Structure formats: structure tokens, C-alpha cells
Amino acid sequence: MTYNMDAALRSASTLGTKVDALFLTMLGITGIVAVGVAVLIVLFAIRYRHGSKADRSHPPTRVRWVEITWTTTPLAIFLVIFFWSSEVFTQFHRPPDNALRIHVLAKQWMWKLEHANGRREIDELHVPLGEPVELIMTSQDVIHSFFVPAFRVKQDVVPGRYTNLWFTATRAGRFDLECAEYCGTEHARMHGAIIVMRPVEFADWLAAGTAQPGLASRGFDLYRRVGCSGCHEPTSTVHAPDLTGLFGNPVHLADGSRVVADENYIRDSILQPQKQIVAGFDPVMPSFQGQLSEDDLIALIAFIQSRGNAP
Numbered sequence: 001m002t003y004n005m006d007a008a009l010r011s012a013s014t015l016g017t018k019v020d021a022l023f024l025t026m027l028g029i030t031g032i033v034a035v036g037v038a039v040l041i042v043l044f045a046i047r048y049r050h051g052s053k054a055d056r057s058h059p060p061t062r063v064r065w066v067e068i069t070w071t072t073t074p075l076a077i078f079l080v081i082f083f084w085s086s087e088v089f090t091q092f093h094r095p096p097d098n099a100l101r102i103h104v105l106a107k108q109w110m111w112k113l114e115h116a117n118g119r120r121e122i123d124e125l126h127v128p129l130g131e132p133v134e135l136i137m138t139s140q141d142v143i144h145s146f147f148v149p150a151f152r153v154k155q156d157v158v159p160g161r162y163t164n165l166w167f168t169a170t171r172a173g174r175f176d177l178e179c180a181e182y183c184g185t186e187h188a189r190m191h192g193a194i195i196v197m198r199p200v201e202f203a204d205w206l207a208a209g210t211a212q213p214g215l216a217s218r219g220f221d222l223y224r225r226v227g228c229s230g231c232h233e234p235t236s237t238v239h240a241p242d243l244t245g246l247f248g249n250p251v252h253l254a255d256g257s258r259v260v261a262d263e264n265y266i267r268d269s270i271l272q273p274q275k276q277i278v279a280g281f282d283p284v285m286p287s288f289q290g291q292l293s294e295d296d297l298i299a300l301i302a303f304i305q306s307r308g309n310a311p
């Protein structure tokens with residue numbers, strides 16, 4: 001695969017435009033300072049060179065206005081950059097609610113991607129143009145990092161938990177996807193592509209070739225097969241919380257704290273049920289550590305999420 005220089009240089013996401021504006025401003029400011037210092041070095045070197053007739057009497061020892069200016073001006077500039085970059089940073093960490101959710105599973109040395117309807121891809125991710133896409137990512141082995149230079153986004157992909165990343169693509173085409181964390185001998189070959197398509201074409205692409213059941217229905221299957229339903233169905237005799245409407249909502253825990261039921265909470269509930277006990281329930285749920293693969297967990301979470309909006 002050849003590195004697509006042009007595609008990476010021009011930003012191709014909504015966030016990318018903002019990152020570029022910030023970056024170019026900082027480059028401009030530091031550039032002006034660097035050029036200014038360089039020019040003064042040359043000028044002073046000429047003017048005060050050995051043997052020159054420059055006036056060296058009464059050198060100034062205290063020039064208050066210079067000191068005040070060189071303290072307050074950089075401070076003001078740094079504060080502007082601080083608030084500006086915090087704004088961009090916050091936006092990167094706040095995916096819109098309507099984002100299309102796609103699961104990413106990294107392993108040595110490939111990217112496995114799964115869409116909500118069950119369509120899977122390896123080292124290629126198709127996404128719609130102009131629509132927010134949120135990735136829910138985890139690793140099967142070591143730490144990897146999901147990096148799309150043209151979108152100006154990068155996020156570590158860590159085993160044992162989920163990390164998120166989102167973007168809205170602003171140009172159709174093919175963009176490089178890299179692993180930006182040294183993850184073993186073939187790390188350098190762990191790359192792929194993001195293919196941005198018009199929404200209609202994307203819908204066609206997504207619908208084509210889905211012989212497998214969707215994520216949520218695979219999750220429902222597991223939910224019954226491994227025995228979650230035996231406790232969690234409202235008809236069950238075990239006193240266990242109803243999972244309907246759980247996803248994205250706050251949960252009261254036995255220790256008095258409150259958490260939002262996101263992917264990481266549900267993952268931990270399944271693998272380490274003793275870690276956070278729901279208020280009003282006994283800690284009788286067994287751990288499913290070692291019994292469920294990452295794919296299974298993704299499916300179970302998608303199933304619980306699909307029950308989220310049910311009354």
C-alpha cells in the first residue's frame with residue numbers, strides 16, 4: 001500500500017479542520033518568534049562584532065515596559081491557545097448521540113470491524129460521508145492505537161476495556177488507517193483504510209452481503225444460550241435487575257454511588273460482577289471471565305443497547 005500523501009495533508013473531517021486551524025496558528029506564532037530571534041541574532045552579531053564602533057557606553061540595566069510586555073504578551077497568547085485547544089479536545093471526547101456506532105477489535109496485527117447489522121470487515125472500514133461515526137474499540141492482545149491522519153484523530157485501543165473515538169468525514173474517498181502504537185514485530189504492517197462513501201451508496205454497501213445475523217440478535221442468542229436470561233428475564237425467580245432500558249442510563253450502586261451504564265460498565269458487570277453491585281440486589285451473578293470472547297461481549301452489549309429504548 002502506498003502512503004496517500006495528498007489525502008493525509010488535507011484534512012477530511014469536521015474535527016480535522018479545527019485541529020488544522022489551531023495547529024497552523026501555533027505554527028505561525030512560533031514561526032514569527034523563531035524568525036524574529038534569528039534576525040536579531042544576525043543583526044546584533046554584525047552590529048556588535050569585534051572591532052565595530054558601536055556605542056557600548058551606558059547599557060540599559062532596567063527597561064520596565066519591555067519586561068512587562070514580554071511577560072504579558074506570551075501569557076495572553078498561551079491562554080488563548082489553552083482555551084481554544086481545550087474546546088477542540090472536549091469536542092473530540094464528546095460524540096454526538098446520533099452517531100453511527102461501529103465496533104473495532106484490534107489484534108496482532110489487524111483491525112477487525114463490525115457494523116450493527118453484523119457486516120464485518122478486516123483492515124477496511126466503510127463509513128458514510130457527512131454523518132457522525134463513533135467507534136467502540138478494544139484489543140484482543142496488546143495496546144494498539146487507531147490513527148487516521150487525514151481525520152486528525154488518534155486513540156489508544158486497550159485490552160480489557162473500551163475506548164471511543166468519533167469523527168464526521170467531510171470528503172469521500174480512501175484514507176489511511178494506521179496503528180500508532182508499537183505492538184510487536186509486524187506493527188509496521190498493521191494498517192488499513194477508511195472508505196468514505198455517499199450515504200446512499202453506504203446504505204447499499206451495508207445492506208449487501210449480510211448473511212450473518214445482526215450484532216444485537218447474536219447477542220440475544222448468547223443471552224439465552226449462556227444463561228443470562230435465566231436470571232435477568234422478568235419472569236425469572238432469581239432477583240436480578242431487568243436489563244431493559246439500562247443502556248445509557250444512570251444506575252444506583254449498593255455503595256451509594258451512581259454510574260452511567262455505558263459499554264465499560266456493562267463489560268465489567270459481566271466479567272467482574274462483584275466490582276459494582278446494583279443497589280437492592282444480592283451479589284449472586286457469576287463472572288463470565290474466560291467464557292466469552294471479545295466478539296461475544298460486543299454482541300451482548302449491542303443486545304442490551306437494543307433493549308435500551310424499549311418501554
Ligand code: HEC
Binds near residue numbers: 223241
Ligand atoms: C445467577 C443469576 C445471574 C446470571 C446467570 C447473570 N446475572 Fe447479571 N446480574 C445478576 C444480579 C443478581 C445482578 C445485580 C447484582 C450485581 O450487580 O451483581 C446482575 C447484574 C447485571 C448487570 C448490571 C445491571 C444493572 O442494572 O446495572 C448486567 C449488565 C448484567 N447483570 C448482565 C448479565 C449478562 C449479560 C449475563 C449473561 C452473560 C448475566 N448478567 C448473567 C444475576 C445474574
Ligand SMILES: [Cu+2]
Binds near residue numbers: 187
Ligand atoms: Cu497495533
